[in-house]
Amino acid sequence: MIIFVTLPHHAYTVAALAEDRETPAMPKVEAMVFGRFLHARSLPRATYVICDAERMTGHERRMAAEMRGLILAAGLPCLNDPLRVPTRHGLLLRLHEAGINPFRAWRAEDSPRPSRFPVFLRSDAEHGHPIGDLIEDQASLDAAIAALPSQGHPPSGVLVVEFCAEPIAPGRWRKFGTFRIGEAISTDHGVVEANWCVKYGTAGLSNDAMIEDEYRLVETNQYASALAPAFAVAGIEWGRADHATVDGREVVYEINSNPHVAAIGPQRFPRRVDTLRLARRRMAAALGAIDTPEGAAFDVRPGPIVAEWRSKSGAASFPWRP
Numbered sequence: 001m002i003i004f005v006t007l008p009h010h011a012y013t014v015a016a017l018a019e020d021r022e023t024p025a026m027p028k029v030e031a032m033v034f035g036r037f038l039h040a041r042s043l044p045r046a047t048y049v050i051c052d053a054e055r056m057t058g059h060e061r062r063m064a065a066e067m068r069g070l071i072l073a074a075g076l077p078c079l080n081d082p083l084r085v086p087t088r089h090g091l092l093l094r095l096h097e098a099g100i101n102p103f104r105a106w107r108a109e110d111s112p113r114p115s116r117f118p119v120f121l122r123s124d125a126e127h128g129h130p131i132g133d134l135i136e137d138q139a140s141l142d143a144a145i146a147a148l149p150s151q152g153h154p155p156s157g158v159l160v161v162e163f164c165a166e167p168i169a170p171g172r173w174r175k176f177g178t179f180r181i182g183e184a185i186s187t188d189h190g191v192v193e194a195n196w197c198v199k200y201g202t203a204g205l206s207n208d209a210m211i212e213d214e215y216r217l218v219e220t221n222q223y224a225s226a227l228a229p230a231f232a233v234a235g236i237e238w239g240r241a242d243h244a245t246v247d248g249r250e251v252v253y254e255i256n257s258n259p260h261v262a263a264i265g266p267q268r269f270p271r272r273v274d275t276l277r278l279a280r281r282r283m284a285a286a287l288g289a290i291d292t293p294e295g296a297a298f299d300v301r302p303g304p305i306v307a308e309w310r311s312k313s314g315a316a317s318f319p320w321r322p
Contacts, residue, residue, distance in 0.1 A: 001028045001046040001294050002287060004238075005037045005064070006258055007055055016263040017287075023277075026284040027291040038063055038306055039313075043071070045295035048078040049238045051258035053085035055125050059305075066303040074298045077290060079182065079237035080257055086234060088124050088254055089159055094233045101251050103162035108145045109155040113138060118163045120197075121148070125157060127256055130197055134163055165196045166246050172205055173198050175244040175253070178223045180231040181286035185224040188240070188279045190214045198244070203268075211269045218275050221282075226250040 004014045011031035018029045034052075037043075048071050050064050064082040071078040086094060092105040106112035108121065118134040121144060131153060135141045141160065148155050168174045175198040177188045191201040192210060206214075217223070227241050230252045240259035243252045261283075264276045302310060 001030060001044065002049065002291055003030045003032050003044070003046045004049045004051055004258075005032050005034060007034050007052040010052055010055075010258055013051070013258050013260045016261050019263070020280075020284075023280050023284045025281075025288050027288050028294070029287070034060070034064070035313075037067060038302075038309060040300055042297040042299050044297045045074075045076060045292055047290050047292040048076065050078065050080040050082050051238070053080060053082040053257050054087055054091075055258075056082065063306050063309055066305050067300075069303070070300060076292060079290070080239070081235065084235040085257055088122075091234055091255060092159070092161070095230060095252055098229065098233050100230055100233065101164070102246075102249075103164035103251065105159045105161045107156065108148060108158040108160050111142070111145065112160050114141070114160065114162060116162060117141075119160050120163060121145075121153075121158050122161060123153075123157060124159050127254065129199060131158065134196075163196070164246055164251055165244060167196075168192075168210075172210075173244075174210075175242050176217070176223060177240045177242055177259070178227045179240050179259070179283065179286075180227075180236060180238065181283060182237060182290040184282075184286035184289065185221075185228055185231065186279065186282045186286060187218050187221050187223045188283070189218065189276060206269070208269070208271075211271050211275075215271055215275045215278075218279050223250060227252070230255065 006013065011033055014029055014031050017026065018031065020026045050068060053061060056064065061082040068078045068081065089105055089107060092101065095101040096104050118136050119141060120134050121131040132144060135144055145155055148158055165173060171194055172192055173196050174190050174192045176190045179186045179188050191198050192205045193202045194205060223243065227243065227250065230241055234255045236255050236257055239255045239257045241252050241255045243250050264273065264280060267273050
């Protein structure tokens with residue numbers, strides 16, 4: 001069994017894996033919300049994956065790390081060290097310093113003065129759309145940063161990021177998602193949108209050639225070697241890198257430690273179903289390689305940080321229940 005530990009409201013990300021009855025060799029998958037994880041007085045034998053570290057506070061990271069230590073001491077695998085997974089800002093700094101990314105990022109609260117424009121604003125912890133449009137000059141950037149509090153955004157939680165993207169065709173932009181699953185790296189799928197900020201895809205933009213190209217890139221696991229250094233820099237053992245080809249090289253926009261693995265639904269192009277199923281089979285094999293056979297639960301004797309949190313949280317601890 002593999003248990004993904006997520007922050008509240010983010011357990012949906014692995015629901016499709018937990019409910020998958022069609023993919024051969026898919027191991028048993030469960031999600032456990034962070035509070036339940038901290039309160040458990042016993043936990044089952046399983047491989048554990050700590051998700052959402054980039055969303056956690058420093059104290060939450062310390063508690064997660066203490067629990068991870070208990071899991072490792074019980075002789076069980078636990079992926080993603082919450083003390084090592086970087087914030088988005090830290091990740092982008094590391095990727096630039098390692099020569100993987102040509103673009104840079106700064107914290108908005110530091111009033112940065114980028115040497116090139118355009119730039120854009122985005123949250124350091126969340127995985128949604130940027131805040132506003134592309135910003136073309138320093139005066140506009142200063143004004144946008146000054147306006148953040150009135151828009152409900154603390155500058156301390158916002159990044160200024162240099163724009164780095166290029167279209168694959170007029171009016172069409174594409175990014176790929178590539179997973180790391182333990183030691184395996186798997187190119188999973190592409191997304192095409194009508195603007196530079198590619199998130200969920202724009203219906204009707206892809207054509208037969210693009211769909212066939214996506215299949216080829218996934219089948220050959222095209223980006224595994226290019227993305228391996230980025231995952232190593234990030235220290236993330238389960239997660240998805242969002243990346244694109246710019247000037248002939250792969251650039252990495254983020255690595256999400258709790259990526260949404262969607263169910264494979266109907267597609268406009270039957271070939272895309274082939275692509276998604278191929279990727280899911282490869283993911284199942286990689287998950288199988290890190291799976292732990294079920295067995296008797298082990299007792300959880302919390303360390304001082306989690307014990308103090310339990311005493312102050314006012315909720316009784318409880319045994320594991322799926």
